[in-house]
Amino acid sequence: MVSAGQQAGTGGYGSLNGSMQTFLSEVRKDLEQGVLSPRVLNDPELHRAELDRIFTKCWVFVGHVSEIPHPGDYVLRYIGEDQFILVRDEQGEIQLLMNNCVHRASPVCRAEKGNTSHFRCPYHGWIYKNSGEWNGAPFRAKAYRKLDASRWGLRKASQVDSYQGLIFACLDPDAVPLREYLGDMCWYLDVLFGLNEQGMRAAGDPHRWVVPANWKSGAENFVGDAYHVQSAHRSLEDIGLIPDISGAVTGNFHIAIEGGHGLIASPAFLPEPQYGIMDYPPEVTSIFDLSGFGPDQREFLESRYTIVGFTIFPNLSLIKTASSTVPGQPPVTFTCLRQWQPRGPEEFELWNWPLVWNAAPPEFNEASYEASVMGFSPSGVFEQDDTVVWRGGPMVGRSPFARRDMKLNFEMGLDGMSDYKSNPDWIGPGEATNSSFGERNQRRWWQRWSEVLASS
Ligand code: FES
Ligand SMILES: [Fe+2]
Known part of the structure; x- marks a missing residue:
């Protein structure tokens, strides 16, 4: 079964309506003529589309390797307006975990940086390893006897990679690898x-x-x-x-x-x-x-x-x-x-x-x-x-x-x-x-x- 974490990045990006598609094709024609509508610099609908499409499809910078040199080191970062934990797990792998509990969505990490082996959600106390895996909950034997832990890890960026010390992440599992993206x-x-x-x-x-x-x-x-x-x-x-x-x-x-x-x-x-x-x-x-x-x-x-x-x-x-x-x-x-x-x-x-x-x-x-x-x-x-x-x-x-x-x-x-x-x-x-x-x-x-x- 696919874990909740592995599902990140699949699914639709939201559809653009016809008038937005028309506007974007006008933008492309305008640019060939050397002009651009100022609408691109404030439009709420375009902004929502950017979050839905640009920041979910592209490789986005999330930090420098020197910021998390040791296992357990983490910093809070953003892709678009979503908050993530950039963390080096116990195996030394760099992970990008969505900073929201999969129980009721509370942020599980409230410090901007630190070192930890686990993240404990403040709301009901669910615990996640620093690799994002579900690791326990209070009264587990009474409350969650049959919970399938493999499905309830923190959501993860589909791809994380670095080049020359710069760490990038991508929420699209089908996106090209980082080196190809950077070209x-x-x-x-x-x-x-x-x-x-x-x-x-x-x-x-x-x-x-x-x-x-x-x-x-x-x-x-x-x-x-x-x-x-x-x-x-x-x-x-x-x-x-x-x-x-x-x-x-x-x-x-x-x-x-x-x-x-x-x-x-x-x-x-x-x-x-x-x-x-x-x-x-x-x-x-x-x-x-x-x-x-x-x-x-x-x-x-x-x-x-x-x-x-x-x-x-x-x-x-x-x-x-x-x-x-x-x-x-x-x-x-x-x-x-x-x-x-x-x-x-x-x-x-x-x-x-x-x-x-x-x-x-x-x-x-x-x-x-x-x-x-x-x-x-x-x-x-x-x-x-x-x-x-x-x-x-x-x-x-x-x-x-x-x-x-x-x-x-x-x-x-x-x-x-x-x-x-x-x-x-x-x-x-x-x-x-x-x-x-x-x-x-x-x-x-x-x-x-x-x-x-x-x-x-
Ligand atoms: S919201 Fe995180 S444990 Fe309930
Ligand atoms: Fe300048």
Whole structure:
């Protein structure tokens, strides 16, 4: 018999009505013309469809392996708006368990993190192993003599896997494996996280805060929007933290990856010899070992390219850049994973994980963490600029006047609008461009969004 846990992910996704299907096909046609309806940034019906379809079908990031290194370690996480326990069980396997008792649905775990061999539901006291299996109940011999324990474990994600330390889960048992889902993103995850065999770790708990905007504004920004930096983040030049904010834009280019994923890449922007591979200083590059990389990955690294940001569809992004914490001080390179967690159509929770190298000097890791907090965190100087401007999405989305016929402009890079074009000589996988004065990555992200929503 199939256990309750194993049933997770089967069943329907809810059907889209005809008007929604018509709207999504209009979205796809609009994107080819370089426009997009603002309805996508606040509509409750679309939001429900995203939870029903995007977050139940796609591989979604749920944490970093360094957050649960030992058997029994757990943290609470979300897929869409559902809460799960990400836990390493007694066998060392990573499990993603729905945090709701199968008796009356009470959350069985109320601590954000910890270590435990079992979860005991506070309502009637049912007990589950940290692998999710049903393990007992008070007065079992009197109350549940014939209960089939194999059927009443916590519900589990159908698939859990990791790549380069990043743990993803998928609620669809029929979805392709993680590596296939990531596709050519793996090549770039290798050059980001595979530089040292001890890898990176989360520098403490993720920062979390609520932003009054739609989650897709963050995902779309990090998949390709290098253009906003010269305007939204202009004040960083004004206060002396970034010497040439326009220069920080012009060197960027895009890489579009099949599946709605995309990156912003760039030639390394910090000077040699103080900085080397991926803009790290010598005390960090000295721990790097390129011997396991393929020739094209080595060329990428030795030619001093770097990755500034990415989005893995649907809602995981990365920022990797450098900044000073004090004007006039040398910039320090930092890396953060960030996730755009939906909380209704007009609000999202931003989760941010600064990462540090396990083998790097502690002084560098400390400086890198501080630089990341200065730039990207609840008090980050970049962050506040972004989260303020994204507020506009729900405002026009709910406006009857705007929704009558307003379209947002996604034309940059289309039909001679700029010199933005493909670079067939790019050394890595994916479709690279010669600049970031275009919006191909963003249009593809939205195309993917509309396709997954519309698929059965
Ligand atoms: S709701 Fe969990 S034991 Fe009853
Ligand atoms: Fe930004």
